[in-house]
Amino acid sequence: MKFLRTAVVIGALLTLTTVVPASASPAPSWQNAKRAALPKGAQGLPQGYLPTLSCVSPGNCEAGGAYAVGGGVQGFILNETNGAWTAPVILKASSDTAKGTGVTIYGLSCGARENCAAVGSYNDRSGNVQSFVANEVRGKWSVATKVKLPANALKSGQNALLRSVSCASLGNCSAVGDYQDNTSVTPRTVGFVMSEVNGTWRSAREFTTASRPNVNPFVAMNQIACSSSANCVAVGSFVDADNVTQALVVSEVRGAWSRGVSLPLPANASVYAGADVSEVTCVKRSTCTVLGTYNASNGAVEGMSAVENAGVSSRATELTMPANAGVDPRVFLYGFNGVACASDGNCSVGGQYLDSAGNYEGFLESEVAGTWTNAVELSLPSGATSAGKNGGVIALTCPSVGNCRAGAAYLDGAGNYQALVIAQADGAWQTGQKVVLPGSATSVGVDGGIYSLVCLTTSSCTGSGSFLSTATTYEGFTIAS
Numbered sequence: 162m163k164f165l166r167t168a169v170v171i172g173a174l175l176t177l178t179t180v181v182p183a184s185a186s187p188a189p190s191w192q193n194a195k196r197a198a199l200p201k202g203a204q205g206l207p208q209g210y211l212p213t214l215s216c217v218s219p220g221n222c223e224a225g226g227a228y229a230v231g232g233g234v235q236g237f238i239l240n241e242t243n244g245a246w247t248a249p250v251i252l253k254a255s256s257d258t259a260k261g262t263g264v265t266i267y268g269l270s271c272g273a274r275e276n277c278a279a280v281g282s283y284n285d286r287s288g289n290v291q292s293f294v295a296n297e298v299r300g301k302w303s304v305a306t307k308v309k310l311p312a313n314a315l316k317s318g319q320n321a322l323l324r325s326v327s328c329a330s331l332g333n334c335s336a337v338g339d340y341q342d343n344t345s346v347t348p349r350t351v352g353f354v355m356s357e358v359n360g361t362w363r364s365a366r367e368f369t370t371a372s373r374p375n376v377n378p379f380v381a382m383n384q385i386a387c388s389s390s391a392n393c394v395a396v397g398s399f400v401d402a403d404n405v406t407q408a409l410v411v412s413e414v415r416g417a418w419s420r421g422v423s424l425p426l427p428a429n430a431s432v433y434a435g436a437d438v439s440e441v442t443c444v445k446r447s448t449c450t451v452l453g454t455y456n457a458s459n460g461a462v463e464g465m466s467a468v469e470n471a472g473v474s475s476r477a478t479e480l481t482m483p484a485n486a487g488v489d490p491r492v493f494l495y496g497f498n499g500v501a502c503a504s505d506g507n508c509s510v511g512g513q514y515l516d517s518a519g520n521y522e523g524f525l526e527s528e529v530a531g532t533w534t535n536a537v538e539l540s541l542p543s544g545a546t547s548a549g550k551n552g553g554v555i556a557l558t559c560p561s562v563g564n565c566r567a568g569a570a571y572l573d574g575a576g577n578y579q580a581l582v583i584a585q586a587d588g589a590w591q592t593g594q595k596v597v598l599p600g601s602a603t604s605v606g607v608d609g610g611i612y613s614l615v616c617l618t619t620s621s622c623t624g625s626g627s628f629l630s631t632a633t634t635y636e637g638f639t640i641a642s
Contacts, residue, residue: 189642197637214613235263292323511554568611
């Protein structure tokens with residue numbers, strides 16, 4: 162399920178960062194991965210899907226996803242309290258959920274300990290896909306509540322997906338998604354936002370694009386991040402009037418959502434840009450950094466990054482791939498947690514690229530004092546062959562300037578995918594360390610690996626992901642340092 166962004170939904174969790182001075186930081190000591198407890202009767206994680214993790218303090222985290230049961234799926238939440246993971250919580254479905262099914266959690270964010278919000282979708286009894294919100298208040302989760310879509314929403318045949326949520330403080334969250342309207346002969350896919358203010362979710366509202374959209378703009382929202390309450394940035398893509406896919410940025414400033422705008426692309430972008438912004442992260446009470454891809458004028462797929470400040474986006478900067486990159490590096494971003502910032506202008510990004518020999522490899526690139534350096538190839542441990550088509554960097558976290566941490570996947574000599582954790586020390590990325598999986602497991606599989614990684618200090622980290630417990634069954638794991 163690591164390729165979910167391009168097919169269905171991304172549930173990305175974004176952790177606000179504060180400025181921490183750079184200093185020499187030894188690599189964290191990682192414990193062996195621990196099997197995540199699933200609810201009774203669970204038949205594993207569909208396609209290894211455990212995408213969300215939010216930590217409010219060291220040892221106090223929550224993770225969420227979906228598990229298979231009885232031919233359907235159900236949402237569940239894992240809770241870590243004072244360093245110990247407790248029994249999972251099943252998120253109760255809305256009363257109109259189709260028989261034998263439950264909810265799928267795409268995003269989860271915590272404004273305070275034991276006070277979080279989860280978003281996602283479910284199938285209703287009429288065959289529609291509906292979106293939901295659920296809140297945890299003082300450790301108790303509410304039933305998943307159906308989102309009341311804008312008045313122009315399609316009544317029958319709806320496919321509403323609430324894709325991401327970000328909580329800047331207790332009871333103050335924002336979420337973003339897309340749905341189908343009924344304003345034309347053929348329903349259009351449009352975007353919507355909704356906000357929770359002081360514990361109460363306000364009505365969902367459609368946002369429009371300032372650029373010229375196609376008759377059907379095919380809006381696809383990927384992530385949202387908030388620098389503070391009522392100040393957020395949501396990212397995705399839409400199709401313009403010339404039938405070109407453009408990168409989309411939608412900003413909330415002091416509680417007011419603006420119209421979506423096309424992100425200004427690097428100078429070498431093709432007129433057929435095929436652009437998308439898949440990830441965003443924000444420095445607390447400051448700027449936000451977005452990460453995406455686009456087609457260059459020579460047809461190559463390149464990475465890009467831009468800064469958003471108070472509703473205004475800078476022109477995107479092309480990310481320079483490692484020296485061994487192919488003419489077309491086919492830069493790919495998984496869309497989970499591939500960008501993180503320790504402070505304004507000090508960020509790291511990661512993903513996958515194709516080298517000149519035709520191998521898929523991972524990359525890591527750092528921004529130092531506002532300037533992006535050239536990316537470096539992910540350094541793999543002994544015995545590795547390459548990152549592989551389903552490998553590369555998936556998750557990033559930056560507890561201090563020049564001392565980030567990354568989660569990745571790679572192919573070993575036997576052709577099995579393995580999970581990897583990588584430390585950055587004073588700006589230099591180290592060789593990755595293989596994650597020791599639970600029990601006798603030998604691979605994370607094509608869909609597993611580390612989905613989320615949060616380090617609140619350089620030595621205190623928590624990660625979550627999935628692995629193959631049998632030839633066909635995925636289960637979840639947690640890892641800590």
